[in-house]
Amino acid sequence: MHVQDKYFAYVFCIYLYVLFVGVFGSPSTSTTSESKSCIIRNAVITCNYIPAAIPVGTRTVSLINILEQTLSKGLFSTYNWRQITKLEISASRDLLDEHNTVEVFDSLCFFGLNKLEVLRIQLEDTHTIASDSFIGVENLKRLDLSGCRRLNLENVLNAIDNSNVVSNLQYLNLAFLDSYHDGITLDERFFKVIADKKVRELDISSTQIQFLNITAFILNCAHLKHLNVSNVRISEFEGDWKPQKLCTNLKSIDASNAVFPSKVFPVERFIERNENLLIIFDWMKSMLFIQNVNSLSLAGIFPKKSSISIYNITVYVLGANIFKLGVLHLGNNNFNRVDLKLTIPGCTFKKVYLSGCNIHYLHPDAISSFILLSDIDLSRNKLNSMMAEDFNLFEKMFKNLSYLSTVSLASNGLTRLPKYIFAYNLRLEFIDISDNQITEFSCDVNHLTHLRTVDVRRNRIQVIDAATFDTFDKLNVHLLLQGNSIQCSKCNSLAFIKWLKNSASITTYNLGLQCENEDSKKIFITDNTINEIQEICNRPKVIIAICCASVLALISVVAILFQIQRCQRQRKYQREMEDRIALIREGADENKFVVFLSYSSNDDDFVNKYVFNQLNENLQQKIGKDSNLVCEGDKHFQIGRPIPEQMSKFLRKSSVVVILLTDHYIQSVHCRNEFDYAILLEKPIVLMVKDEIDTEMMNGQMLDLYEHRTRILFTKENDNYIPKTSWENVCASIIELVNN
Incomplete structure (x- = not known):
């Protein structure tokens, strides 16, 4: 190796050592000014100061208890800072009490964080964010200022209300914002900024809202997907709740524990x-x-x-x-x-x-x-x-x-x-x-x-019967039983205890189940428990004759009581029928007519030939009253009066509505109105059917009556219609419905 290469290697090693010590320090977690440190845990670097450089490949940095009271430009300027995507700045309770954390985010303080997508600032001491603080973080998608209790909303708006700033913002969290002062005002400007930034998730929970402009929100909510206003306290609002405009993308609103003005929810x-x-x-x-x-x-x-x-x-x-x-x-x-x-x-x-x-x-x-x-x-x-x-x-x-x-x-x-x-x-x-x-x-x-x-x-629960746990087994149901008073002191619990011990679905979900034995002691359910209960079941049975006699006596008593109850029911039914007939005879306004006969004019011939006279005469005979007891629109509606008025008047005076249900009736507007008003008045309705009906034309309530209520049916023999039951039975059933 050349001398020059050795020298370069030596200098490079020193550089790495200095960088490691300067950036990460010792593994201490102290937050005092004398001990600056960084810790790497789960790919997150946590520091109590702002290091000049961070390791290559770092994506998330958490700054806790940093002592700088003002963050200014240049603190995040080295190349490696540009690679992070998430930055968190917070402080522990003791430093917050001493007001010894960041108070001001100065101009261009985040400049250089080109790839930053998530910025979370949770500092109660922060009271100022410069209007150009967020310049240079154009990729920011999530801005979390929750916990900035001294920060003014106007200050936040000034910092983001610029088309060139945080243009990709999707999530904004302002929870607890300015809660140490008079609260925040959500006016037209605020919602206009939210709309311009196309914010999808807005969290303003746990804030004191002095004023809320409802109209401004509705007119600027097109991009919002999720709104969190939980635990807010709204002092005053103005605007119209009813502008015909959609919050097109809004999917969820959390207003839990919110306090609204009394005029919103007049309790x-x-x-x-x-x-x-x-x-x-x-x-x-x-x-x-x-x-x-x-x-x-x-x-x-x-x-x-x-x-x-x-x-x-x-x-x-x-x-x-x-x-x-x-x-x-x-x-x-x-x-x-x-x-x-x-x-x-x-x-x-x-x-x-x-x-x-x-x-x-x-x-x-x-x-x-x-x-x-x-x-x-x-x-x-x-x-x-x-x-x-x-x-x-x-x-x-x-x-x-x-x-x-x-x-x-x-x-x-x-x-x-x-x-x-x-x-x-x-x-x-x-x-x-x-x-x-x-x-x-x-x-x-x-x-x-x-x-x-x-x-x-x-x-x-002490015991579950065999039929029930057989059903659970058949359906493969998981039964959760912990914390019950399960008994293993009687023979009737044997099958249940065996099931608890041997059923796969029970043993898996109820490990450690206990029961109470003859000595009133809690014991774990084991094979030995089953043997003990079996011994109880094997004890000699005594006084069998007495038991049998008791059972026979009980059966006799039950039979007698059943017969008495049956007679009482019959007498009660007779009294009720007599009371209803007496009520009809009195002719009170709401019982002037027993039946309101509703049908389509297309079925006039059928009604006149087979229904009206037969029904009226049988009702008269049953009740003992000669007056007309069946109301029919053509006969009783006053000429020249509005149909809805007459319909309402005579429906109210009738006890039961009998409907001749045909396709003509279903298609008739007036007939449907009579049906709907009878439903609204909760009048008993009896359907009368003579031919096949297209059920697809019925509305839900009519179809429900048709499918689930018994009807008066006619059969056709030699071109004549004959009711399947007697008119006497029909009239008795109708009277039973009077004031029921």
Whole structure:
């Protein structure tokens, strides 16, 4: 080797040594001014100062507890700094308390970071960013200023409001911004800058918003995909919620725990008891700008101290069919009682979260319009109160949700589940009823062929019957059982304990299960446990005769009680029929007519020949009243009056609506109006059918009645129509529906 080459190698080694010591220092993690250090961990360099150079290939640098109070131009000027794509600047709590971190980002301070894509600044002391600080970082895509509590929004806007600065910005995080002062103002300029930069994700969570211009947001939201306004507190806003403009790309809004002015959510309207209230809400006119939003979180938006109780309110939502909202979070709102009939034609909800809402009562009609719903979370409520109030209604909770795959009723204080609560949910895969007071698994799941997991952890289950665990085996269901009071002290638990010990799906997911033996001690379930229970079962059986006699006596008592109950039911039915007939005889306005006969004028001949007189005469004979008991439009509508007015008037005066359902009826506008108004008035409807009908022309409600309700049918014999049942039976059935 030449002397010159040796000299060069010697100098190069010294250079590497100096560079290593100068850049990385010792492996200490100290942050004092006397000890500058850098640590490499998982391809991330963490330093407590700004090194002059960094190793080749470095992509991520984290600067923690740097003591410079002003970052000026030239600190990131060496070649290797140009290769980094992510830079984080933060400080520990002790340095923040001493106000000994970066306060000012000076002009061109980031100049040289040509490839930087992510910049995260979390410094409470920072109060100034120069208007040209971000020049030179044209590839920046994510700017995170969360935690800059002293930084003014106007200062941030001045730094990015330039067409040549951060032109590729996609994500902007301003959480906690200026929270040490009076808060921020989101005016037209702010949203114009967001629009000009084509920001896709905006996070302004945990801020105090002194003023919000709603119109400016809606007019400049075209590029936004995700908006986070959780935990904000909005003092005042102005503008129109209803400009006919879409936030075309907006997919998610997180407004959880946000505090809005009272005029946005007037809670006082719902706190008081409201009854028989009809609300029609046009979504297109009020919320068009969120048409494409898929996920909306309004969790915890109502004041914590407000208990919202809704009594007998009907809400009809228009225009929902054009919206794409699939995920709705409403958890942690104190709804208490939701006695609500909510009708949303075309509803697109697929996941609804109502966890932690303190719900004591939830009417099934409040969620029955969510026909596409796959997930519903009702955990951490108090639905045990509804079970006690109306068990049968609770059993119908999920009746209309045929696409439901996941349901959570955890932590509701439930002592049992209705047997048929999941009767209509054939796609159900996951049931969570953990953290309740359930003592037995009583609901029927035999038909749920897609069911994979049932979570009953932390309940009070002692034994599961053989039919149930046979069903679990057949369906290959994973049953989660930890935290239950499983018993192994009685013979009736033998089959259950054997199943727990030997079922593959159980042993995999319930390792370490324990049961309580005859000595009230908790023991692990093993083969020895099974032997002990078998010994209990093998003990001599005593007093067999007494037991048999007891059983026979019990059977006799049950038979007697059954007969008594049957007689009582018959007497009750007779009394109810007499009461209804008496009510009709009194001729109150709402019962002036027993039947409102609805049919198409094209079927006049059939009605006059086969229906009207026969029906009216049999009703008169059944009730004992000579007056006309069947209302017919052509006979009773006043001449010259508006048809809708007359229809409404006589529908209200009629107890039951009988419809001659034909293709002519389905195609008639007036007939459909009569049908729809009868549905609105919740009148009992009886269908009468004489010929084949094209069911494809029916609307949903008419088709539902046609397919699921018994009908009056006619058969044709020798060109004459004859009812398949007697008119006496028809009239009796109609009277049963009066005021039912």
